[in-house]
Amino acid sequence: xxxxxxxxxxxxxxxxxxxxxxxxxxxxxxxxxxxxxxxxxxxxxxxxxxxxxxxxxxxxxxxxxxxxxxxxxxxxxxxxxxxxxxxxxxxxxxxxxxxxxxxxxxxxxxxx
Amino acid sequence: xxxxxxxxxxxxxxxxxxxxxxxxxxxxxxxxxxxxxxxxxxxxxxxxxxxxxxxxxxxxxxxxxxxxxxxxxxxxxxxxxxxxxxxxxxxxxxxxxxxxxxxxxxxxxxxx
Numbered sequence: 001x002x003x004x005x006x007x008x009x010x011x012x013x014x015x016x017x018x019x020x021x022x023x024x025x026x027x028x029x030x031x032x033x034x035x036x037x038x039x040x041x042x043x044x045x046x047x048x049x050x051x052x053x054x055x056x057x058x059x060x061x062x063x064x065x066x067x068x069x070x071x072x073x074x075x076x077x078x079x080x081x082x083x084x085x086x087x088x089x090x091x092x093x094x095x096x097x098x099x100x101x102x103x104x105x106x107x108x109x110x111x112x
Numbered sequence: 113x114x115x116x117x118x119x120x121x122x123x124x125x126x127x128x129x130x131x132x133x134x135x136x137x138x139x140x141x142x143x144x145x146x147x148x149x150x151x152x153x154x155x156x157x158x159x160x161x162x163x164x165x166x167x168x169x170x171x172x173x174x175x176x177x178x179x180x181x182x183x184x185x186x187x188x189x190x191x192x193x194x195x196x197x198x199x200x201x202x203x204x205x206x207x208x209x210x211x212x213x214x215x216x217x218x219x220x221x222x223x224x
Contacts, residue, residue, distance in 0.1 A: 004154075006154075034212060036215075041217075041218070042217055042218070043116075043202050043204075043215030043216050043217050043218050044155070044202070044215045045215070046212045046213070046214070049211075049212060089154060089155060091155075098143045098160075098162065098206060099145070099157060099160060099170070100145075100157070100213060101157075102147075102154045102155040102156070103154050104152060104153060104154040105154050
């Protein structure tokens with residue numbers, strides 16, 4: 001049972017445009033959500049997070065939106081740059097628990 | 113600088129052999145995790161530890177074991193390697209201050 005789902009295995013976006021990566025979850029106990037970025041032959045690196053008490057969090061070109069009623073979050077990257085080409089994982093955690101549940105990842109390719 | 117390292121980075125072994133993957137962190141984090149990454153499955157939790165002498169099973173723990181004798185290390189042992197355990201393995205660490213997990217560079221394991 002996949003509790004965190006990323007339904008798009010891949011996404012291609014023109015450089016300079018907005019990239020939108022989506023994530024859905026089924027466990028209503030999740031209260032903290034994270035996005036990780038992964039380059040080939042490297043470990044995932046933390047990108048941005050959001051608590052369930054918020055609906056938006058921004059960090060530079062990256063913004064995460066959370067819609068709790070729809071159990072959906074999205075990562076917006078604007079403007080997209082070639083260095084953003086990577087696999088992006090959505091992850092979730094429930095209160096008082098340090099374990100993360102990851103989605104299957106979305107491969108983002110930025111076209112110059 | 114504090115870091116998390118994994119060794120070896122690549123390993124080829126035969127079915128039935130015992131294999132141990134090392135994970136060492138200098139962050140002084142209490143929490144440590146082992147994941148495996150497979151196409152179509154994302155990152156799945158194998159085992160985790162919240163402190164010395166504490167170990168817990170994750171969602172795909174069969175055939176794996178861990179031990180935590182100090183804060184810095186959480187070695188992962190495959191008791192009798194199987195071809196289904198061919199994967200990329202990531203170690204991660206965290207604590208309540210960081211509020212996120214930091215990942216090592218990964219070990220690519222091939223079981224022939």
